[in-house]
Amino acid sequence: MRFIPTTLKDAVLIEAEPREDHRGWFERTFCMEEMAGAGLKTGFVQHNSSYNHAAGTLRGMHYQRAPHSEVKVITCTRGRIQDVIIDLRPDSPTYLKWEGFDLKAGDHRQLYIPEGFAHGYLTLEDATAVSYLVSAAYTPGAEGGVRWDDPAFGIDWAAEVSVISEKDAAWPDFQPA
Ligand SMILES: Cc1cn([C@H]2C[C@H](O)[C@@H](COP(=O)(O)OP(=O)(O)O[C@H]3O[C@@H](C)C(=O)[C@@H](O)[C@H]3O)O2)c(=O)[nH]c1=O
Secondary structure, three states: OEEEEOOOOOOEEEEOOOEEEOOEEEOOOOOHHHHHHOOOOOOOOEEEEEEEOOOOEEEEEEEEOOOOOOOEEEEEEEOEEEEEEEEOOOOOOOOOOEEEEEEEOOOOEEEEEOOOEEEEEEEOOOOEEEEEEEOOOOOHHHEEEOOOOOOOOOOOOOOOOOEEOHHHHOOOOOOOO
């Protein structure tokens, strides 16, 4: 595994190292020893998948409040997404900054998102699926969100948003802590 820093503190792109032979390839997509060695958390409690019928579907921007904060490790398993994270940790040098990542099926890449970030994605192709590990149990009462078009962040989405849940369209304007 290769660990590539992003512009946001503690968020990391993980590149797998496929070993190829005449059958195809083999790679590690999770390795406790290598990830812990790179300073990443490895205690995952759920493995989730979501499927989206149409390009232009937006899910996010989500987080869970402490003490239910989550690390997430995101993989695009079918199609293509613009995956976006926002650093919402007031004590971070990259507080309120966002970064977007082009993830697509078969790219051998995963995005490691630390606790304290909002996360969301926009599908760039029809029939797109996303798989992700999370480090804390789903706790609806601790759920928080940031609206995808909140002017506080000015996220530069790669395509028009055409499908979104009522919940995600209605997150209020961000209020700094
Ligand atoms: C996230 C989640 C949802 N659910 C249920 C609640 C609801 O009935 C249905 C769909 O939930 P949502 O609309 O919240 O699903 P979704 O919008 O896909 O939520 C996800 O969005 C991405 C961007 C993330 O980062 C994830 O952590 C998660 O928040 O699934 C669970 O049972 N367990 C879970 O862990």
